[in-house]
Amino acid sequence: MTVxxxxxxxxxxxxxxxxxxxxxxxxxxxxxxAVLKPAQTGVLPGEPGxxxxxxxxxxxxxxxxxxxxxxxxxxxxxxxxxxLAPVRPEQVxxxxxxxxxxxxxxxxxxxxxxxxxxxxxxxxxADAARLLxxxxxxxxxxxxxxxxxxxxxxxxxxxxxxxxxxxxxxxWPEEPDLASRCNVLDLPVVAGARLLxxLPEGVGRxxxxxxxxxxxGWLAPGLGGTWDADVFAGAI
Numbered sequence: 001m002t003v004x005x006x007x008x009x010x011x012x013x014x015x016x017x018x019x020x021x022x023x024x025x026x027x028x029x030x031x032x033x034a035v036l037k038p039a040q041t042g043v044l045p046g047e048p049g050x051x052x053x054x055x056x057x058x059x060x061x062x063x064x065x066x067x068x069x070x071x072x073x074x075x076x077x078x079x080x081x082x083x084l085a086p087v088r089p090e091q092v093x094x095x096x097x098x099x100x101x102x103x104x105x106x107x108x109x110x111x112x113x114x115x116x117x118x119x120x121x122x123x124x125x126a127d128a129a130r131l132l133x134x135x136x137x138x139x140x141x142x143x144x145x146x147x148x149x150x151x152x153x154x155x156x157x158x159x160x161x162x163x164x165x166x167x168x169x170x171x172w173p174e175e176p177d178l179a180s181r182c183n184v185l186d187l188p189v190v191a192g193a194r195l196l197x198x199l200p201e202g203v204g205r206x207x208x209x210x211x212x213x214x215x216x217g218w219l220a221p222g223l224g225g226t227w228d229a230d231v232f233a234g235a236i
Contacts, residue, residue: 002100002104002105002106002134003096003097003100003105003106003108003132003134004022004105004106004107004108004134004135004136004137004165005108005110005125005128005129005132005134005135005136005137006018006019006022006107006108006109006110006136006137006139007110007113007114007125007126007136007137007138007139007153008110008112008113008114008138008139008140008170009113009138009139009140009141009146009149009150009153010112010113010141010149011112011113013139013140013141013170013171014139014141014168014169014170014171014199015050015109015110015139015170016050016053016054016109016204017057017170017171017199017203017204018137018139018168018170018197018199019035019050019054019107019109020053020054020056020057020058020204020211021057021058021197021199021211021215021218021219021223022107022137022215022219022223022224023035023054023057023058023059023061023105023107024057024058024059024211024212024215025215025216025219025223025224025225026104026105026224027058027059027060027061027212028212028215028216028224029224031103031104031105032062032102032103032104032105033058033060033061033062033103033104033105033106033107034061034062034063034064034099034100034102034103034105034106034107035051035054035055035058035061035062035063035064035106035107035109036051036064036066036092036095036096036099036106036107036108036109037049037050037051037063037064037065037066037109037111038065038066038067038075038087038091038092038095038108038110038111038118038125038128039066039067039068039069039075039078039079039086039087039111039118040065040067040068040069040111041068041069041070041071041072041073041074041075041078041111042069042070042071042072042073042078043068043070044070045068045070049065049068050109051063051064051065051109053204054107054109056208057204057208057211057212058212059212062099062102062103064095064099066087066091066092066095067079067084067085067086067087069081069082069084070082074111074112074116074117075087075111075116075117075118075119076117076118076119076120077117079119080120086118086119086120087118087119088118088119088121088123089118089123089124089125089127089128089131090123090131092108092118092125092128092131093128093131093132096108096128096132096134097132108125108128108129108132108134110125111125113149113153114126114136114138114153114156114157115156126156126157126160126162127160129157129162130160130161130162134163135162135163135164135165136157136162136163136164136165137165137166137167137168137196137223138150138153138154138157138164138166138167138168138191138193139167139168139169139170140167140168140169140170140187141169141170141171142169142171142172142173142176142180142183142198143173143177143179143180143183144177144179146183146187147183147186147187147190150167150187150190150191151190151191153191154190154191154192154193158192164191164192164193165193165194165196165222166188166191166193166194166195166196166220166222166223167187167188167191167193167194167195167196168195168196168197168198168199168219168223169183169184169187169195169197169198169199170199171199171200171201171202172198172199172200172201173201174200174201176236181236184198184229184232184233184236185233188229194220194222194229195220195229196219196220196222196223196227196229197218197219197220197223197225197227198218198227198232199218200218203218
């Protein structure tokens with residue numbers, strides 16, 4: 001796996017902290033890692049964006065942004081309102097492919113959900129993944145409502161011929177409710193793909209050293225960790 005695309009079922013589901021966890025696990029294994037954020041929105045010049053946050057948490061990674069727009073909107077809308085050029089899927093694929101010649105692993109983190117538009121032509125992260133021939137990890141929320149959005153995202157990927165590597169729960173609550181506990185078993189069913197991890201709620205706000213030391217226990221072997229979905233489900 002040289003390029004891995006990380007998307008979410010929506011905003012604020014834990015994409016950045018999941019990207020950081022995957023990056024940290026790879027760095028710990030001695031791999032060189034690049035993180036590509038095609039379109040950073042809602043961040044002003046000079047402020048740290050998602051790629052920089054991944055680097056802060058994960059350590060020695062190359063952090064790259066293709067475009068930055070100040071308003072917290074979908075990239076196509078934010079670019080239009082700012083009077084700036086949009087990012088197109090072809091640019092994303094070209095940049096990721098170039099980074100892949102220089103790094104063992106390239107993580108491409110989207111904005112919002114899979115079909116959030118990059119440009120006025122309707123280009124999306126799904127288009128970039130297809131151009132790259134790269135597998136996708138879907139980051140989902142834990143609780144009520146996640147099954148529908150996860151299944152819709154999985155179906156869209158398959159309709160485009162894009163591989164769904166698996167699903168990660170981006171923020172597992174300290175005290176999970178009934179829906180969250182049931183979703184551990186139901187998410188892989190609706191996605192038609194493995195559950196590849198669960199990150200504890202708030203881990204990105206804790207000490208960096210603790211984050212880097214614990215990531216292996218939050219991710220399945222497919223993402224460089226030792227986490228086991230069956231053991232996790234049995235423990236809750």
